Amino acid sequence: MKAIVYSQHGLPIADPKSLYEAEIARPEPGLRDLLVKIQAISVNPVDTKVRAGSPTDTPRILGWDAVGIVEAIGPDVTLFQPGDTVYYAGSITRPGAYAEYGLVDERIAGRKPTTLSDADAAALPLTSLTAWELLFDRLGVPEGGGEGASLLIVGAAGGVGSILTQLARKLTKLRVIGTASRPETEAWIRELGAHDVIDHTRPLLEGLRAMGAPQVEYVASLTHTDDHYPQIVEALAPQGRLGVIDDPKTLDVVPLKRKAASLHWELMFTRSLFETPDMVRQHEILNRVAALVDEGVLRTTIGEHFGTINAENLRRAHALIESSRARGKIVLEGF
Template identity: 35%
Template structure:
């Protein structure tokens, strides 16, 4: 099968097209014929070697941890899915990811795609959508009427976080550049703060929950806008415990846990019209295309998701 691999850590040029054997599957796994995948920051952070201590993989490494496709084979213990099912998943984080024509996925991490869902939409949801869900629902326990601040609303996680928070009846404030203001309001944001012209920490107060996807000074300034006993969750850097304590804030760091049951809830939200993926760019599965897709992701200015179409 065709796959894009890395044989060493480095810049985007280490992404190379290769021919590999189809993955063997375990008794509790399925083999997915990949129709689409997507790019996430974890991909190029791992490629650069930033995560090699946390994820000490052997080379060659196939990057990519979003998948949408058709089940080509099932392990002997799998009875909830069958060959031919259209599925999507955030697979376990291994050195055999989804920049390939086939990938093995643990059955409990899968969800069936609704009939109306395209492979591109399905590939755009799992990692970013589950991250947003776990931040807002598992950590934040966001409820109707609460005020939520989502930083970088036009990013992959931010787009889903805005929609999920609105579906729970929260008041949603987000930060973005001027070009994304109307776009984010169309997703349901009640207020969009142009971070180039306004300091959110000087104009906001009584916020119940903050989703930090930037870190640094933005994370530090976020404490100022939170209510006493408010919540802050970061997906980029663990908050300082002493700083959080000083502000009487419950702060934590979230590293996504793949979860098929939660993915089913996101599929239901999609079918109900409460969750719409936003795809900013699409590429085909090829060496130069994947290199270009990584370069775009690394700018931090891509609106929405970058999707890789593996099969037309």
């Protein structure tokens, strides 16, 4: 099968060898696996981070967002049948979705929203799972709850921020405050439902105080946590909760003690990485997200469609993500 791979980590994305096309053997499903013929994918920051920093002895397939049709199933599969259309984010320990076929454990796949095209649906799995787990599982906000409290989303215009903004606005009573740095990203966040937007190139406290919210009960720090951390600690209300998804070089939790504030890490891959007893929860979340999309409660967070799935277009997508100027999700479709 055709696949786009890398075999030498750390190459600049402008180098044609950073991502290139190769012929790889088509995989065979294991006990609980779905063999999926991939129709559309999206590109995430984790793709660029793995390409840049993870050595590999053999050509490695990146990509952890896909939509496709189930062609075959393992003997223990009970949730899907051949012919079903699924969407999923996959496992960091397995070959990814930059390929004509992929394998995914049925417990971390969901039915594709019926009202979306393949490309529009491909924008959703990884970010929806991350945002849902961060808001409800890590920060502990109950659905329908949060009245009188505020959520600050640092980096709200990105992939995770775009879906987190919607979930918080539609499924809770929180006051949703997003951060952005450009007029187009500010408009995007407001369109997705944020009550307020502040400029994260300026001190966060300055923006919060200007809108009458000097302290917030919840913070979701999605990017540049190192840069904003002292401001976040100061802005966090006593007994508040901070959720983090990015990769700060270090994170000193001691400043949180005075406020009895808590720190919560979110990694969407944890459940599949450790095959936790509640691994099927991701199947349930994706099905719930699909239902909310089909009901018109949530919308796709697609930002740009980069055309067919090939090495050149994927290098362009990686370059845009590495520039930190992407808005929403970058998708590709077909081979």
